[in-house]
Amino acid sequence: MSAIGRFYSRAGLVEREMERLVPRAGRPAEVYGLLWEFLDLGGKRFRPLLALASSRACGGRDSDALPAAAAIELFHNFTLIHDDIEDDSQMRRGKPCLHIRHGVPLALNAGDGLFMLVWRAALSIKSPRSAAVQKTMLDAFTAVLEGQARELGWHRRHAWDLTAEDYLSMVGGKTAALVQASCSVGALCASAKPAQVKALASYGHSMGVAFQIQDDVLNLCGEEEKYKKEIGGDIREGKRTLMVLHALPRLDSADAKRLRSILDSQSAGQADIDWAIGRMRSTGSIDYASKYARSLIGKSLSQISKLPKSEAREELEAVARFITERES
Amino acid sequence: MSAIGRFYSRAGLVEREMERLVPRAGRPAEVYGLLWEFLDLGGKRFRPLLALASSRACGGRDSDALPAAAAIELFHNFTLIHDDIEDDSQMRRGKPCLHIRHGVPLALNAGDGLFMLVWRAALSIKSPRSAAVQKTMLDAFTAVLEGQARELGWHRRHAWDLTAEDYLSMVGGKTAALVQASCSVGALCASAKPAQVKALASYGHSMGVAFQIQDDVLNLCGEEEKYKKEIGGDIREGKRTLMVLHALPRLDSADAKRLRSILDSQSAGQADIDWAIGRMRSTGSIDYASKYARSLIGKSLSQISKLPKSEAREELEAVARFITERES
Secondary structure (H helix, E strand, C coil), X not given: XXXXXXXXXXXXXXXXXXXXXXXXXXXXXXXXXXXXXXXXXXXXXXXXXXXXXXHHHCCCCHHHHHHHHHHHHHHHHHHHHHHHHHCCCCEECCEECHHHHHCHHHHHHHHHHHHHHHHHHHHCCCCCCHHHHHHHHHHHHHHHHHHHHHHHHHHHCCCCCCCHHHHHHHXXXXXXXXXXXXXXXXXXXXXXXXXXXXXXXXXXXXXXXXXXXXXXXXXXXXXXXXXXXXXXXXXXXXXXXXHHHXXXXXXXXXXXXXXXXXXXXXXXXXXXXXXXXXXXXXXXXXXXXXXXHHHXXXXXXXXXXXXXXXXXXXXXXXXXXXXXXXXX | CCHHHHHHXXXXXXXXXHHHHCCCCCXXXXXXXXXXXXXXXXXXXXXXXXXXXXXXXXXXXXXXXXXXXXHHHHHHHHHHHHHHHHCCCCEECCEECHHHXXXXXXXXXXXXXXXXXXXXXXXXXXXXXXHHHHHHHHHHHHHHHHHHHHXXXXXXXXXXXXXXXXXXXXXXXXXXXXXXXXXXXXHHXXXXXXXXXXXXXXXXXXXXXXXXXXXXXHHHHCCHHHHCCCCCHHHHCCCCCHHHHHHHHHCCHHHHHHXXXXXXXXXXXXXXXXXXXXXXXXXXXXXXXXXXXXXXXXXXXXXXXXXXXXXXXXXXXXXXXXXXXXXX
């Protein structure tokens, strides 16, 4: 089996742990029924699998990291339920979103219920380092929320006084903090040395930022059949991506004004989207973002080169490389 | 000073602890600025003050229970922020609700941020019983969410297959669980004996249910100037109160049908509201609910009669008695 195949082969372990943590027949069904409706939509379980591989890369077992890994996956799903409400998204994994099916009140409340289960899972972690694990998780969860708030705030006040650093700091919270925590929590659960925990945290952080940048790039240049989301959807939603913030100071003032107004309109047509993508290509911004993501993956790989050679390290290397090679 | 005066005289302690737990200058302002906008609206701080009095009634100090007490008050505020979104409320304590001022996305996210701070506060509790305190809090928080889900579900599916027991079980979660936890956590923080923790938990539970029933009664029969909310608002919102569920089987089928349809319309006019209140009066349902609340307060008082006589016990007795005497 390939290293990536080995990495994903443990998804069943995560699923079983989630079954343990979220009572499938729990009452009221307005909480637990909705949650399983959402959790059953699946997902790659990327973050918990990172935790398991990180644990093994530090000499631990899968089982050492499993409760924390599943708690992180539950938290990730909690953010998806609430983000879908915040963005008024319609579809998630090919099905209508939870708030579309059951209304905002029940979906919001079920999300809160999932967060209670995350806390419960965290409380149940039996590890000599359980205090550090809980603190790492809580710090990451807070950073995710803060990153999300920053981005929501940009949209709310039509902010354009933003730099690439603002983007990287926002993504460092919204996306990378949880990937980072998956890796460092995995290491902590294996009672790894501080230097190993730190190396895996850095690996996860760089990879998390690269993941988001690559996702933004695919949103503009992917092939719709493989990417499975609307190409250019980020432009319609007015997202301040690294590419947008790189392009704006490089466009003449008329083009910059038009790009800002397309993004702020929240209703761009296909011609506007095509024009915007063309301008970001001409300023070299898409190329810049792709290269930036690849350089972050290089940093990720160098961090874990300090870990002892192992099957798990190979898996971590393979999933990192795949971030910038993927087409979906 | 009266016993009730003494009880509320400690509100400043709670405020200062909340200042410690929620960073006023925290960034981004989209989280912490919004939270203080909400927390600064005030409130009686009833739940945390119950925790302090419960601690003192068991021989502890205010300071023993203060971090847990403030965490419970923060959780209560978290539920208010999310409930206002779920109910699409317009006003809270005389000001437009957070989601009205800042939009649903930022208000929802700020609520989530407050819950992170609740968890952080709970993690920081230094008590020989901190594990029991955390578990008690988490169980109560879960019960609150589940109670809220039940009530939302009733509205969503226009449920009328409900009994007084369904109402009491819903309120036992949505309202009473947190009042109960305030008391038992206060006792736990004072390292009280199990029988004392149990007595205070029962005291809090009965009082919490009585509080909600009395609130429902005042909503129909209060004086608008004192009650400060719209009289009959619960009828417009279609709430399944103890009075509604008591009245329905006692009305002839035409009147029962009309009452259900007024409640389901969510847009009852003043004539409909007056008619509904008149019917619930004629079936004796309002009287029944008032008496039921008073009997619960009697149960509350008998529970704490087992505690040693103290100033704090007097305060707990006085606030319980006030529940069914208040007009607002």
